[in-house]
Amino acid sequence: MTTARQIVLASRPTGAPTAENFRTEEVTLPQVGDGELELKVQYLSLDPYMRGRMSAAKSYAAPVPVDGVMQGETVAEVTVSRHPDFEVGDLVRAHTGWCTHAVVPATHVRTLQTHGAPSTTALGVLGMPGFTAYAGMKVIGQPKQGETVAVAAASGPVGSMVGQLAQLAGARAVGIAGGPEKCAFVRDELGFDAVVDHRDPDFAEKLADACPDGVDVYYENVGGAVWDAVLPLLNKFARVPVCGLVSQYNSTDAGDRDRLPAAMGTILAQSLLIRGFIQTEFAEEYYPEFLAEIGPKVADGTISYREQVVEGFDTAPDAFIGMLEGKNFGKLVVKVD
Amino acid sequence: MTTARQIVLASRPTGAPTAENFRTEEVTLPQVGDGELELKVQYLSLDPYMRGRMSAAKSYAAPVPVDGVMQGETVAEVTVSRHPDFEVGDLVRAHTGWCTHAVVPATHVRTLQTHGAPSTTALGVLGMPGFTAYAGMKVIGQPKQGETVAVAAASGPVGSMVGQLAQLAGARAVGIAGGPEKCAFVRDELGFDAVVDHRDPDFAEKLADACPDGVDVYYENVGGAVWDAVLPLLNKFARVPVCGLVSQYNSTDAGDRDRLPAAMGTILAQSLLIRGFIQTEFAEEYYPEFLAEIGPKVADGTISYREQVVEGFDTAPDAFIGMLEGKNFGKLVVKVD
Numbered sequence: 001m002t003t004a005r006q007i008v009l010a011s012r013p014t015g016a017p018t019a020e021n022f023r024t025e026e027v028t029l030p031q032v033g034d035g036e037l038e039l040k041v042q043y044l045s046l047d048p049y050m051r052g053r054m055s056a057a058k059s060y061a062a063p064v065p066v067d068g069v070m071q072g073e074t075v076a077e078v079t080v081s082r083h084p085d086f087e088v089g090d091l092v093r094a095h096t097g098w099c100t101h102a103v104v105p106a107t108h109v110r111t112l113q114t115h116g117a118p119s120t121t122a123l124g125v126l127g128m129p130g131f132t133a134y135a136g137m138k139v140i141g142q143p144k145q146g147e148t149v150a151v152a153a154a155s156g157p158v159g160s161m162v163g164q165l166a167q168l169a170g171a172r173a174v175g176i177a178g179g180p181e182k183c184a185f186v187r188d189e190l191g192f193d194a195v196v197d198h199r200d201p202d203f204a205e206k207l208a209d210a211c212p213d214g215v216d217v218y219y220e221n222v223g224g225a226v227w228d229a230v231l232p233l234l235n236k237f238a239r240v241p242v243c244g245l246v247s248q249y250n251s252t253d254a255g256d257r258d259r260l261p262a263a264m265g266t267i268l269a270q271s272l273l274i275r276g277f278i279q280t281e282f283a284e285e286y287y288p289e290f291l292a293e294i295g296p297k298v299a300d301g302t303i304s305y306r307e308q309v310v311e312g313f314d315t316a317p318d319a320f321i322g323m324l325e326g327k328n329f330g331k332l333v334v335k336v337d
Numbered sequence: 338m339t340t341a342r343q344i345v346l347a348s349r350p351t352g353a354p355t356a357e358n359f360r361t362e363e364v365t366l367p368q369v370g371d372g373e374l375e376l377k378v379q380y381l382s383l384d385p386y387m388r389g390r391m392s393a394a395k396s397y398a399a400p401v402p403v404d405g406v407m408q409g410e411t412v413a414e415v416t417v418s419r420h421p422d423f424e425v426g427d428l429v430r431a432h433t434g435w436c437t438h439a440v441v442p443a444t445h446v447r448t449l450q451t452h453g454a455p456s457t458t459a460l461g462v463l464g465m466p467g468f469t470a471y472a473g474m475k476v477i478g479q480p481k482q483g484e485t486v487a488v489a490a491a492s493g494p495v496g497s498m499v500g501q502l503a504q505l506a507g508a509r510a511v512g513i514a515g516g517p518e519k520c521a522f523v524r525d526e527l528g529f530d531a532v533v534d535h536r537d538p539d540f541a542e543k544l545a546d547a548c549p550d551g552v553d554v555y556y557e558n559v560g561g562a563v564w565d566a567v568l569p570l571l572n573k574f575a576r577v578p579v580c581g582l583v584s585q586y587n588s589t590d591a592g593d594r595d596r597l598p599a600a601m602g603t604i605l606a607q608s609l610l611i612r613g614f615i616q617t618e619f620a621e622e623y624y625p626e627f628l629a630e631i632g633p634k635v636a637d638g639t640i641s642y643r644e645q646v647v648e649g650f651d652t653a654p655d656a657f658i659g660m661l662e663g664k665n666f667g668k669l670v671v672k673v674d
Contacts, residue, residue: 060605227601243605245605255595258594258597261560261585264557264585265582266613267579268580271614273612276605278608281608
């Protein structure tokens, strides 16, 4: 029998999560039934959406129950197979949650398709975050030649893809990132047309300078101060795909100034389109084309990306807490071994 | 030479407009040039959007300059024609502004097409407000059989059309109106499936009761407290056409509680579509089909509407001020004679 370690939600956080909200447990895995696989997890993906699952608040997905295993996607190796499509040693992408080993139905996993790129890309640039960027731009943002696309967390896995997709469409990519190191990466490695540091005291003014023709697509993944700076720059008929609001996930109190009237007033005055979405909505229609179109571009270096791999399963809670504070640099992945 | 009276913007209002913001002037009309018409105004339309034109704030249209004639649409009779398509006595719809007579280019007016309904309908149910409802529902709201559509100012020219279009599409129409008289009209005359009084102390709870399956389309034309009550009721993939925010037009100070995070959180959690629009954006594509489809339904009584006609050109400022407070009941029109 295989022993697995898993990290469960010990309690729901108020504000920023702390180490006390997590607990590591050991469990003995069940026998592998017909049509099931036993998996050994190699890499665990850490993503901002997991903060939402820790809360009981209404969201697009049910919360993790207290004492339940934290949800998450992993790259794993098949160690036992009772399904004809999989052999021992195959690498798969699976929703095992935060654990070292798991038994799952074979129908719930996908064979890795990374076009020769490292397996971890299946959790980032060629996985959920990359597809989130792709679907939001394809279906909602629809950047056109000569337009300006702004995106925050531009060194992260979603933002970095958004800007590069904008440029592939002939649009100008303006990135927003925190600190000189990330900004340099966005400008020099990702090749965005402009980058602005949101920690700059004159951030709003600098963003306006970086967008002399206004903003036609604002890909919203952070909210907060970036929203406030972008709002007055939005052009008539601008599109705002909303896939995340990481700046407000840990917030416990609303501000004391009502920003809704200004937002609604601009929606009306500029005929804005705002659309919240979760990538699963578009996966059936667009995931195959995403892999076919983007996979080769990642493999040949046309599309750049950055990963931060932290070592050891036990580091997951601290790494996750740091990510919500913007401490990671690139797609955050835990190497489980 | 013809003498015209006109009402100009004497000063920009702070908060709610007052009589002092308007001034009546007499002018002598110019000679009617080639291709022009002289018009005698019969009816002046008063609409909430005019409040926006009184402010210098950025909006979808340029503001009225101080000392400029207040903008507005009118039904007018041709008194002099120097264009072959128009004869003296023809009734037209024109953008003359708030005035009793005007000389305009013939290319700027439209012949009335009311399918036998009274000429005032060209300013309401068969004019800009009716088309605003039609375009917002056709292009953005897209109500489906069995869905729930909520709309405020439901006894007004936009709201009353929104609910009736919802029902024609097989959806449930839930109206919001102020006071028992308007609510009775929405329920009994317009035939909405439910109506809720926004002055009720338990408004939010009653609205929830009236929408047991949630809200799939919220046609936003008021903002404020109605938005707050609707937000938690919005279903996954709900659509929110935004054509007006009358509750905040007169507002001078933002509230002291930030309502934006809740709005954005719901946009994300429920994959909402929010789209601001001005009817002109859709006029070329949809206005002819609107008249062809809705005109006969107004003429035969399938679609109900209510107008409030106030008498005398000089009443316009007071009537307009009252409309922004919700004092009108139905489409507000000034009979100029």
